[in-house]
Structures are given as C-alpha cells and as structure tokens.
Amino acid sequence: MTEAAAPDTRTDNSADQPWPVRTVAIKIAQWIDRLGSVWVEGQLTQITIRPRAAYLVLRDPAADMSLSVSCPPELLHAAPVPLTEGSRVIVYGKLAFYTGRGQVSFRISEIRAVGIGELLARLERLKALLNAEGLFDPARKRPLPFLPRAVGLITGRAGAAERDVLAVSRNRWPAVEFVIRNVPVQGPTAVPQILGALANLDRDPAVEVIVLARGGGSVEDLLPFSDETLCRAIAACRTPVVSAIGHEPDNPLSDYVADLRAATPTDAAKHVVPDAAAEQTRVIELRARSAAALRGWVERETATLAHVRSRPVLAEPMRRIDERNDEIAQLRAAARRDIRRATETEATRVVHLSERVAALGPAATLARGYAVVQRVAGPADMAVVRSVTDAPPGSQLRIRVGDGALRAATLGNDTFGSDKLERDNS
Structure with missing residues (x-):
C-alpha cells in the first residue's frame, strides 16, 4: 500500500458512484491481510536465487495450480536438506497485495522439506481413509475381459514399461491393439496429465481395459500414483483398470484401488492379454477331453444296452409268451372239464326232475x-x-x-x- 494513497470511506457502489482504483486495491489488500500467515504444502518446480531474494514456484501435485513464493536466500541455504526442483516442501508465510502494482506475493519465513518418514505416514493415513470408504473392497473389483478389443496404456514416453507391455502382449497375442497415452509419470505435472489420459481412455468405447504402467523408482518418484485425486478417479472409472507401478516391493495406493494389481508392467501384459499358444493348447486339450468323455459315454451306454439285451426277457422275448400259452391251454382244458362236469351234473338233475314231473303228471295216470x-x-x-x-x-x-x-x-x-x-x- 503506498503512502500517498488516501483512504476512501465510501461504501456505496454503483455506475453513478464507482470506486476509484485505490479503493478497490486497498479493499483487496485488507481482505488478503485477514488471511494471516498459513502453512502450505506443495512441490518446488522452479528455484531462482538472486542476491537479495529467492523466488520459488510452488505447485499443487494434484492440480494444475501454482503459487509464486519469495523468501530470503539465506532461508534456502540454511535448509538442513538441500532443496531442488521436485522436492516436496511445507512453507510458512503470509500473502500480501501490493497496491502499487496490483500483484499478490507470498512471502515465506520458514520452509521444511517433507521427509520420507512423514510422506509414508501421510500415505498410511490416506490408505486408511480410502479403505474405510470401501475403495479397496474386493467386491467392487471388476473382472478383466478375456480378449479386449483395445487396451488403453498410460505410461511414460519411450520408457521401459511401455516396451515391456507392448513386447510381451504382442508376443502372446499378435493381433492385440493398444491405445497409448504418453504422460509424465513423476514430477509436479504427472497427476493432472494422468487424470486427463485416464478420463480420455475411460470415455473411449473401444477400450475395454486400462493399464497404468511405470517402472521402478524411489518413494518420491512413485508419489503421483498414491495421490488421493488419482485414486478416486481410478475407483470411479467404468473401465477396469490394472495398476502396474514399479516392481514387486512397490505398493502405491493405486494398486489397492485398481481392479487388478500387477507386480510389474510385464506381469500386467500377461494378465490383460491371453497367450495364443497356451489358449490353442488348452483348446486342443479340451477337445481331446471332450472326445474322450463322449467315447466313454458311448461305451457306457453300449454296455448298458448289451446288458439289457442279455436279459432273458429280451434275449428270448417269445419264451414268456410260450410259457403263458401253455398255461392258458391248461386253464382252458380245465375250464372245459369243469363246464362239461357241470353240464352233465345239471343234465342228470334235469332227467331226475323230468322223471319226477312225469310221475306226478296226468300222463302217468x-x-x-x-x-x-x-x-x-x-x-x-x-x-x-x-x-x-x-x-x-x-x-x-x-x-x-x-x-x-x-x-x-x-x-x-x-x-x-x-x-x-x-x-x-x-
């Protein structure tokens, strides 16, 4: 704020009563001054040291936003850990608005490098938070397609991870197609560009699985893949995501949120693309097993039919009829004898009755x-x-x-x- 600027106590503002520039500048300075001193965390992307001041650019690792910071050069020289571009730091300072130039400056009085131990502790807290929200739940993991039409690959440009994934995949299935998005995989610009590439591939209807691939590195190098924004974006994807970051011991948080965690980029290629030779061998084996099962079934059914046909009722089908025919003939002869006996008995009875009737009738008289x-x-x-x-x-x-x-x-x-x-x- 300049000394010559006279304060303006007017409160009404309209087209007929506009505020002068000094009033607006003074009000902005007052609003910014109310913020007071704050602690800010970010990543150094630019360090310029002049004799009278040091100028830094502090960037947000998860968004394309940055702040210009100034401090005494002695503050950087006295840091217990040498600060370089890419270092994660915590600074303490106060924002100020220079009314003469209309510029905002952030003057810091303390700067601390974020150590590995503190980074790991923060990652553990974030891991516990995401796990409590259910982002690590195995029930939400989606299965990978057997043979995707296209595989989305997000990796660094011309890196070993890209070569490994492409070489192994095309060796296993030569016709596989890749949609590659080359982005920075470390540094302050990594997270925003990875988020853009992830959203782009997730919107592509031809892409059926997305692979995040990066080679090994230090904890600081792999920090973008433990970013909270990136983890939530992976969880929100409609397309299955495979995380292949670093080597076997490396476990960024993207491994827990993704639908499948691969130990290395080569391992990711083996999970995403089937082996044509192995599948052909499997088809041949299944066909052989099917043929053997069919032959076994036919042989069992043939044996069953032979066993059924060997039974007496089918081996000599007329035998039972002949036996019944003899039985019927015997029954018929017995029936005839019984009928003949009954007829003779009744005939004798009729004769006797006729004689009695004749004896009692008038003819005899x-x-x-x-x-x-x-x-x-x-x-x-x-x-x-x-x-x-x-x-x-x-x-x-x-x-x-x-x-x-x-x-x-x-x-x-x-x-x-x-x-x-x-x-x-x-």
Whole structure:
C-alpha cells in the first residue's frame, strides 16, 4: 500500500458512484491481510536465487495450480536438506497485495522439506481413509475381459514399461491393439496429465481395459500414483483398470484401488492379454477331453444296452409268451372239464326232475287206464266233465286216454247206457 494513497470511506457502489482504483486495491489488500500467515504444502518446480531474494514456484501435485513464493536466500541455504526442483516442501508465510502494482506475493519465513518418514505416514493415513470408504473392497473389483478389443496404456514416453507391455502382449497375442497415452509419470505435472489420459481412455468405447504402467523408482518418484485425486478417479472409472507401478516391493495406493494389481508392467501384459499358444493348447486339450468323455459315454451306454439285451426277457422275448400259452391251454382244458362236469351234473338233475314231473303228471295216470273227458262247445271252448250233468244228451265230448284222444257224443244220462264212440286220430 503506498503512502500517498488516501483512504476512501465510501461504501456505496454503483455506475453513478464507482470506486476509484485505490479503493478497490486497498479493499483487496485488507481482505488478503485477514488471511494471516498459513502453512502450505506443495512441490518446488522452479528455484531462482538472486542476491537479495529467492523466488520459488510452488505447485499443487494434484492440480494444475501454482503459487509464486519469495523468501530470503539465506532461508534456502540454511535448509538442513538441500532443496531442488521436485522436492516436496511445507512453507510458512503470509500473502500480501501490493497496491502499487496490483500483484499478490507470498512471502515465506520458514520452509521444511517433507521427509520420507512423514510422506509414508501421510500415505498410511490416506490408505486408511480410502479403505474405510470401501475403495479397496474386493467386491467392487471388476473382472478383466478375456480378449479386449483395445487396451488403453498410460505410461511414460519411450520408457521401459511401455516396451515391456507392448513386447510381451504382442508376443502372446499378435493381433492385440493398444491405445497409448504418453504422460509424465513423476514430477509436479504427472497427476493432472494422468487424470486427463485416464478420463480420455475411460470415455473411449473401444477400450475395454486400462493399464497404468511405470517402472521402478524411489518413494518420491512413485508419489503421483498414491495421490488421493488419482485414486478416486481410478475407483470411479467404468473401465477396469490394472495398476502396474514399479516392481514387486512397490505398493502405491493405486494398486489397492485398481481392479487388478500387477507386480510389474510385464506381469500386467500377461494378465490383460491371453497367450495364443497356451489358449490353442488348452483348446486342443479340451477337445481331446471332450472326445474322450463322449467315447466313454458311448461305451457306457453300449454296455448298458448289451446288458439289457442279455436279459432273458429280451434275449428270448417269445419264451414268456410260450410259457403263458401253455398255461392258458391248461386253464382252458380245465375250464372245459369243469363246464362239461357241470353240464352233465345239471343234465342228470334235469332227467331226475323230468322223471319226477312225469310221475306226478296226468300222463302217468292216463297210462294206468284213466281218461279225461271234456265237453266240446266250440273249437276253442272245452270244459272238463266232472258230473253227468255237465254232459247232457247230445253233447260233443273229447276223451283223452294214455295214447291219444277220442271224440264221442252222449246219448243219455244213464251211466250204464251205450255210448257212441268215435275214434279221434288227431
């Protein structure tokens, strides 16, 4: 703030009553001054030391944002650990607004290098936080496609990781296609560019799996792959992500969030792309096993049919019928004998009854000399004569004897009178 600037106490602001530049500059200086001194963490990307001051650029590792910082040169020289571009530091200072030039400056009075132990402790706290949110849960891990149409590869330009992934993948399956995004894999610009490449590949419908690949390095070199923003972006991807960062002992947080953790970029290629020769061998083996299983099934079914056909009922199908035929013939003969016996018994019974009926009937009586006399009044009107009064003189009579019938007429009622008899031959 310049000494010549007169304070302006006006509070109203409109098109008719605009504030002068000095008022706006003073208000901005007052607002910034209220912030006070703050601790800020970032990564040094530029260090310029002049005789009277040192000028630094402090960059956010997870975003494309930076602050210009100034400090006395002695502050850098007195640092217990030499500070270089790329160092992660924590600074303490105060923002100021220079009203004369309209510029904001960040003057620091303390600077500390973030040590490996502190970095690891922070990573452990972040790891616990992400794990508590469920980003490491195996249930959310998605399976990799068997043979992806295209593989997205995010790696450094012309690095060993890219060569390893491409060489191993094309040796295993020559027709595999890659969509490569070369980005910085360490330093202050790594995280923003990795995030952009990840979002770009995740939007590509042809890419079915994404590989993050980087060779080995120090803890500081691998810090971008433990960044919280990057971890959350990996978890939010719709496309399965494979993390192949460093070597076997290296475990950045991206390994825990990704759908698959590969020990090395070469191992990632083996997981993502199937081995054509191994798959062909497997197909041949499966075909042989299928053929053997089919032959075994046919042989078992053939043996079962032979066993069934060897049974007596199928070996001699007419045998049971012949046995039943003889049984039926015996039953029929027995039935005939029973019927014949029953018929003869009943016939004998009928004869006996006929004899009894004949013995009790009038024919036997007539045969002993008796006769039945009927008066004939008409062709169909005949009545038995039981008294002499039933046959007055001149009555036509029919006399039935044992061997036939006679016709006669009464001459009178005298019992001992002569009767005129006529022989009835009918």
